[in-house]
Amino acid sequence: MEELMEILTNLHPDVDFETCDTLVDDKILDSFDIVTIISEVADAFDVAISAQYILPEHFNSARALYDLIQKLEDEE
Amino acid sequence: MKRKRIIRAVCSVLVVVSTLFMLQKLLLPKYVSDVVEGRLIAEYYAEEKDHDVIFIGDCEVYENFSPKILWEDYGINSYIRGSAQQLIWQSYYLLEDTLRYEKPKVVVFNVLALKYNEPQSEAYNRMSLEGMRWSMAKVKAIQASMTDEEHFLDYVFPILRYHSRWSSLKAEDVEYLFADRKVSHNGYYMRVDVKPAKDVPEGKMLADYRFGENAYRYLDKMTKLCRDNGIELVLVKAPSLYPYWYDEWEQQIEDYARQNGLLYINFLELAEETGLDYNSDTYDGGLHLNLSGAEKITAYLGQVLRDEYHLADRRPEERLSRIWADKAAAYEQDRKRQEEEMEKQ
Amino acid sequence: MFFTSYEFLGFLLLLFVCYYTVPKKFQWMLLLLFSCVFYFMADPYYLIYISVTTVSVYYLGLKIEEQAEKQKAYLAAHKGTLGKEEKKAYKERVRKRQTGLFLAALILNLGILAVLKYTNFVIANVNGILHAAGSGHTIAFVDLLLPMGISFYTFQAVGYLIDVYRGTIPAEKNLFRFALFVSFFPQLVQGPISRFNDLSQTLYEEHEFAWSGFSRGLQRILWGYFKKLVIADRILIGVNEIIRNPDDYTGAYVFAGMMFYALELYADFTGGIDITIGAAQCLGIRVTENFNRPYFSKSIKEYWRRWHITMGTWFTDYIFYPISISRPMLKISKVSRKYLGNRIGKRVPVYLSSFAVWLATGVWHGASWNFIVWGLGNWAVIMISQELEPLYRRFHARFSVEDKTGFRIFQIVRTVLLMSCLRTFDCYRDVPLTFRMFGTMFTAGNWNILWDGSLLGLGLQLTDYAVLLAGTVLIFAVSMLQRSGSVREKIAAKPYPVRFAVWYGLFLIVLLMGVYGIGYDASQFIYNQF
Numbered sequence: 001m002e003e004l005m006e007i008l009t010n011l012h013p014d015v016d017f018e019t020c021d022t023l024v025d026d027k028i029l030d031s032f033d034i035v036t037i038i039s040e041v042a043d044a045f046d047v048a049i050s051a052q053y054i055l056p057e058h059f060n061s062a063r064a065l066y067d068l069i070q071k072l073e074d075e076e
Numbered sequence: 077m078k079r080k081r082i083i084r085a086v087c088s089v090l091v092v093v094s095t096l097f098m099l100q101k102l103l104l105p106k107y108v109s110d111v112v113e114g115r116l117i118a119e120y121y122a123e124e125k126d127h128d129v130i131f132i133g134d135c136e137v138y139e140n141f142s143p144k145i146l147w148e149d150y151g152i153n154s155y156i157r158g159s160a161q162q163l164i165w166q167s168y169y170l171l172e173d174t175l176r177y178e179k180p181k182v183v184v185f186n187v188l189a190l191k192y193n194e195p196q197s198e199a200y201n202r203m204s205l206e207g208m209r210w211s212m213a214k215v216k217a218i219q220a221s222m223t224d225e226e227h228f229l230d231y232v233f234p235i236l237r238y239h240s241r242w243s244s245l246k247a248e249d250v251e252y253l254f255a256d257r258k259v260s261h262n263g264y265y266m267r268v269d270v271k272p273a274k275d276v277p278e279g280k281m282l283a284d285y286r287f288g289e290n291a292y293r294y295l296d297k298m299t300k301l302c303r304d305n306g307i308e309l310v311l312v313k314a315p316s317l318y319p320y321w322y323d324e325w326e327q328q329i330e331d332y333a334r335q336n337g338l339l340y341i342n343f344l345e346l347a348e349e350t351g352l353d354y355n356s357d358t359y360d361g362g363l364h365l366n367l368s369g370a371e372k373i374t375a376y377l378g379q380v381l382r383d384e385y386h387l388a389d390r391r392p393e394e395r396l397s398r399i400w401a402d403k404a405a406a407y408e409q410d411r412k413r414q415e416e417e418m419e420k421q
Numbered sequence: 422m423f424f425t426s427y428e429f430l431g432f433l434l435l436l437f438v439c440y441y442t443v444p445k446k447f448q449w450m451l452l453l454l455f456s457c458v459f460y461f462m463a464d465p466y467y468l469i470y471i472s473v474t475t476v477s478v479y480y481l482g483l484k485i486e487e488q489a490e491k492q493k494a495y496l497a498a499h500k501g502t503l504g505k506e507e508k509k510a511y512k513e514r515v516r517k518r519q520t521g522l523f524l525a526a527l528i529l530n531l532g533i534l535a536v537l538k539y540t541n542f543v544i545a546n547v548n549g550i551l552h553a554a555g556s557g558h559t560i561a562f563v564d565l566l567l568p569m570g571i572s573f574y575t576f577q578a579v580g581y582l583i584d585v586y587r588g589t590i591p592a593e594k595n596l597f598r599f600a601l602f603v604s605f606f607p608q609l610v611q612g613p614i615s616r617f618n619d620l621s622q623t624l625y626e627e628h629e630f631a632w633s634g635f636s637r638g639l640q641r642i643l644w645g646y647f648k649k650l651v652i653a654d655r656i657l658i659g660v661n662e663i664i665r666n667p668d669d670y671t672g673a674y675v676f677a678g679m680m681f682y683a684l685e686l687y688a689d690f691t692g693g694i695d696i697t698i699g700a701a702q703c704l705g706i707r708v709t710e711n712f713n714r715p716y717f718s719k720s721i722k723e724y725w726r727r728w729h730i731t732m733g734t735w736f737t738d739y740i741f742y743p744i745s746i747s748r749p750m751l752k753i754s755k756v757s758r759k760y761l762g763n764r765i766g767k768r769v770p771v772y773l774s775s776f777a778v779w780l781a782t783g784v785w786h787g788a789s790w791n792f793i794v795w796g797l798g799n800w801a802v803i804m805i806s807q808e809l810e811p812l813y814r815r816f817h818a819r820f821s822v823e824d825k826t827g828f829r830i831f832q833i834v835r836t837v838l839l840m841s842c843l844r845t846f847d848c849y850r851d852v853p854l855t856f857r858m859f860g861t862m863f864t865a866g867n868w869n870i871l872w873d874g875s876l877l878g879l880g881l882q883l884t885d886y887a888v889l890l891a892g893t894v895l896i897f898a899v900s901m902l903q904r905s906g907s908v909r910e911k912i913a914a915k916p917y918p919v920r921f922a923v924w925y926g927l928f929l930i931v932l933l934m935g936v937y938g939i940g941y942d943a944s945q946f947i948y949n950q951f
Binding site: 027030031032034035036038039040042043048049050051052054055 | 587588589722726737738741742743745746748750751754755767768770771774775807
């Protein structure tokens with residue numbers, strides 16, 4: 001989780017990722033950000049998030065994203 | 077609650093219908109100051125419909141024959157149902173339309189319209205058809221006349237056709253919202269000015285001189301309609317020098333008349349008999365006759381009609397005489413007005 | 422059958438009447454029937470193409486899902502007996518089969534689109550190369566039928582296919598229901614490009630007639646006609662005059678044409694979408710919004726999130742993401758980060774894949790270099806502003822104008838101007854001409870034509886400009902009102918006479934000021950010696 005937080009905060013230092021749960025809905029993260037996150041996550045967690053998981057529900061909050069990563073790690 | 081809703085709905089519909097009706101009235105061209113040709117067809121319906129002779133055709137009837145002369149000289153009660161570039165199917169359906177109201181003894185049709193085999197111009201369609209009252213004849217006339225760009229709905233709701241006239245409305249559009257102004261004398265459009273015919277061009281060579289199939293079809297229909305109703309059909313060619321009347325056309329009409337036992341009068345060949353002088357009897361260099369020309373050839377035609385078809389002299393009919401006395405007064409007034417205007421210029 | 426024809430209105434009316442009189446369970450079938458008729462009336466041959474797309478995507482979609490179900494059943498049956506490696510190998514085999522089916526459908530459908538739409542473009546370019554190489558040989562153009570709306574329905578079907586392949590939606594089991602999704606006529610001509618997930622929620626439902634929803638739909642249609650007939654088709658006269666006579670209209674005229682076109686395109690496209698969504702709403706069907714006041718965007722990137730939204734998200738979801746997070750791309754990202762440094766390196770995948778997206782967007786819009794240059798122009802602007810982002814941040818930190826109204830207006834005007842400049846490629850015959858015309862704006866020095874009455878020579882009268890100005894103000898006012906919610910709902914809350922006056926007034930405006938039919942020109946009626 002900490003690693004993920006670092007990735008996110010590096011991207012948008014001004015956003016409070018602990019509490020925000022409308023990252024996609026409020027257009028805080030755009031498509032470029034999402035791609036950057038996915039590629040950094042691939043590096044840090046060795047998990048490939050494929051396009052089918054790019055849904056607002058997975059990217060609206062740091063928590064949801066972390067849950068997704070863990071789920072994908074389990075499946076590996 | 078429910079009653080309130082119903083009242084509301086009824087009021088709304090009334091407002092919509094009445095405003096649309098008024099707008100349509102306002103936007104329709106009035107054809108009173110210029111292009112009066114657009115009014116000719118509609119004027120017929122206000123008449124007392126008891127005519128002996130009905131003319132149908134294009135400008136070669138409504139500018140060249142004067143019903144007033146037929147009345148004054150022969151006691152023949154006649155009316156002209158003609159409009160600008162009236163195509164043969166329009167003439168045919170106007171005849172059908174006329175027969176809904178009366179059965180004349182003679183119908184005179186001017187044959188120039190045979191040269192057109194297809195719909196020509198949307199604007200002229202409008203001027204010929206809009207004045208017609210609604211009947212099956214009108215529906216068929218519209219269908220036969222529409223150019224590709226036209227739509228039947230535009231005739232049913234002319235507001236669709238003229239919607240953009242809002243930006244060019246004039247005082248006359250309000251003035252004649254409901255008021256009428258007579259522009260013709262029993263369908264005759266009077267002009268008194270003079271412009272001699274000079275250097276009338278020869279007709280251009282045509283690829284095919286035969287009248288179109290469609291045109292012939294309507295001529296046949298017209299012949300049949302008259303025959304079925306016991307009406308004598310007379311074909312005429314007005315003495316207009318232009319559009320050019322080809323010998324080949326003349327031949328076809330002569331053949332047609334002979335085959336169908338119809339009387340055909342070509343006024344182009346009767347200048348001597350009618351006394352027509354192309355220096356003084358036309359107002360636009362030979363395309364149309366002025367009043368003097370029209371009166372001359374009408375006098376001639378009247379004699380033929382009386383002799384051939386034994387049309388009774390109706391001048392003794394008191395009621396009709398009174399009506400014609402008024403018409404003659406209006407006729408003279410129009411003539412005087414135009415002559416005065418000419419002098420001013 | 423154009424949206425702006427009497428036939429279309431009659432068609433809609435007939436549909437509405439039938440739709441609410443047939444038993445509710447037949448409603449969606451009626452829609453399919455009407456959609457087929459709509460298509461048939463345009464050209465009977467179109468039906469063949471749309472049927473091929475429908476049947477192939479439907480069938481292969483089912484097959485793909487069948488594989489997934491088999492896998493599920495197999496794994497459940499052998500639970501406990503299969504080792505992790507065996508499981509993985511089995512899954513991979515299934516995925517491979519699914520991918521084969523998926524690619525077959527994809528290639529077939531995009532292939533049809535590509536052949537019909539781009540063959541002549543390719544031939545023209547090959548001829549150009551042959552000519553440049555000095556060969557006298559040329560290839561003849563082929564006469565191919567381009568079915569109406571093929572770009573839209575193909576994309577809609579392909580989107581469905583990808584979703585099924587990804588397993589995010591279940592495949593539709595009923596061929597005819599699927600056929601309705603592909604051919605739903607209001608959105609056939611110009612979109613929106615709906616997702617199966619969204620549209621299927623209301624498309625097949627039984628719909629009870631409800632005046633409130635129905636009247637909202639009619640109101641939306643009317644508003645669409647207002648934009649299309651009163652604004653777009655009127656200004657189009659001026660736009661065409663300018664772009665069709667490039668020799669006569671240079672410099673400031675090009676600028677005027679650009680701004681006219683911005684208005685024309687907006688009014689025409691959003692108006693058409695209003696008619697589409699309104700017609701669907703009359704039927705109780707919810708179609709995704711395609712615009713969100715795009716001319717209020719503060720940047721090109723934002724503009725593309727608010728203009729033709731369904732196309733943008735389609736490209737993002739189905740092209741941008743798959744490419745940018747594909748394994749090869751992630752590898753490229755690693756390499757580029759190593760050599761180009763972290764900051765630039767990690768953006769390489771994004772730039773490469775958005776290049777692909779904008780190229781595709783350009784090509785999708787039309788088979789010509791104009792659209793390709795236009796698409797890449799958009800890409801370039803977006804990338805440049807992305808790169809300048811840090812600079813902007815520093816600027817804002819220093820001057821804190823970001824929330825000032827004046828600055829926002831500046832951003833909005835800048836975005837509209839930029840988009841209008843890019844769109845000139847949409848207008849002129851070819852790319853060199855576009856550059857030349859664009860250049861004349863800076864050299865011709867004829868700005869006085871904007872106010873000396875020259876604009877009255879474009880086939881537009883003073884009254885036309887007055888109508889356009891008033892109409893634009895009205896659209897602007899409505900957009901401002903929209904920020905706090907649906908304008909139609911706001912009007913609905915007013916007393917009856919007000920509502921009636923508003924909607925009947927709008928109807929009369931469309932009726933009288935719409936540019937439709939033959940149009941009245943007194944000179945047509947001048948007596949012409951007959």
